Amino acid sequence: NAGVTQTPKFQVLKTGQSMTLQCAQDMNHEYMSWYRQDPGMGLRLIHYSVGAGITDQGEVPNGYNVSRSTTEDFPLRLLSAAPSQTSVYFCASSYFEKSEAFFGQGTRLTVV
Amino acid sequence: KQEVTQIPAALSVPEGENLVLNCSFTDSAIYNLQWFRQDPGKGLTSLLLIQSSQREQTSGRLNASLDKSSGRSTLYIAASQPGDSATYLCAARNSGNTPLVFGKGTRLSVIA
Numbered sequence: 407n408a409g410v411t412q413t414p415k416f417q418v419l420k421t422g423q424s425m426t427l428q429c430a431q432d433m434n435h436e437y438m439s440w441y442r443q444d445p446g447m448g449l450r451l452i453h454y455s456v457g458a459g460i461t462d463q464g465e466v467p468n469g470y471n472v473s474r475s476t477t478e479d480f481p482l483r484l485l486s487a488a489p490s491q492t493s494v495y496f497c498a499s500s501y502f503e504k505s506e507a508f509f510g511q512g513t514r515l516t517v518v
Numbered sequence: 519k520q521e522v523t524q525i526p527a528a529l530s531v532p533e534g535e536n537l538v539l540n541c542s543f544t545d546s547a548i549y550n551l552q553w554f555r556q557d558p559g560k561g562l563t564s565l566l567l568i569q570s571s572q573r574e575q576t577s578g579r580l581n582a583s584l585d586k587s588s589g590r591s592t593l594y595i596a597a598s599q600p601g602d603s604a605t606y607l608c609a610a611r612n613s614g615n616t617p618l619v620f621g622k623g624t625r626l627s628v629i630a
Contacts, residue, residue, distance in 0.1 A: 449620040504549050504611055509562040
């Protein structure tokens with residue numbers, strides 16, 4: 407049972423480039439979410455999804471897009487990377503919105 | 519708006535000591551509270567989930583308590599070991615369509 411899998415683990419982007427952070431879970435969880443973790447700021451919610459085809463914005467959604475075409479996958483797209491998006495990104499999933507959350511190992515992104 | 523605070527930000531104890539980590543929250547209308555462990559450069563590992571109807575949850579040497587009226591949760595670690603060294607995060611979830619709100623964590627060092 408792999409749990410929540412994030413790829414890549416590390417990425418360096420130039421300002422203005424786009425990329426997609428992948429997140430997949432094999433636990434048949436309905437609820438998935440993306441967080442960013444910054445020193446001194448803690449974890450902040452970017453976007454979340456309560457099921458396939460349904461997404462919504464979190465606390466810091468600007469500059470990010472998401473879609474949820476399957477239960478298993480919840481990719482996060484950076485449209486035009488900025489240095490302010492340098493962070494560690496975590497994907498999480500749970501059976502439903504208020505059940506125990508499980509996190510992936512994170513993607514460390516640097517935008518230069 | 520729910521706010522979660524963890525004090526102290528860092529704690530160092532000798533091996534074998536019993537210790538308590540604190541988590542306080544501003545809105546007592548929580549649905550549940552979850553404790554996580556994060557090792558350096560790694561993801562978050564779920565330790566305990568405590569529902570609003572519960573007063574405590576136990577897993578091995580860990581015991582989490584919840585007091586909604588005072589807005590506090592504690593994580594008790596018995597007979598601490600160097601392997602317990604990590605950052606411990608608590609996160610509160612309110613009723614309704616609200617996400618997990620994280621504290622900034624307590625960095626624990628257990629000295630052999």
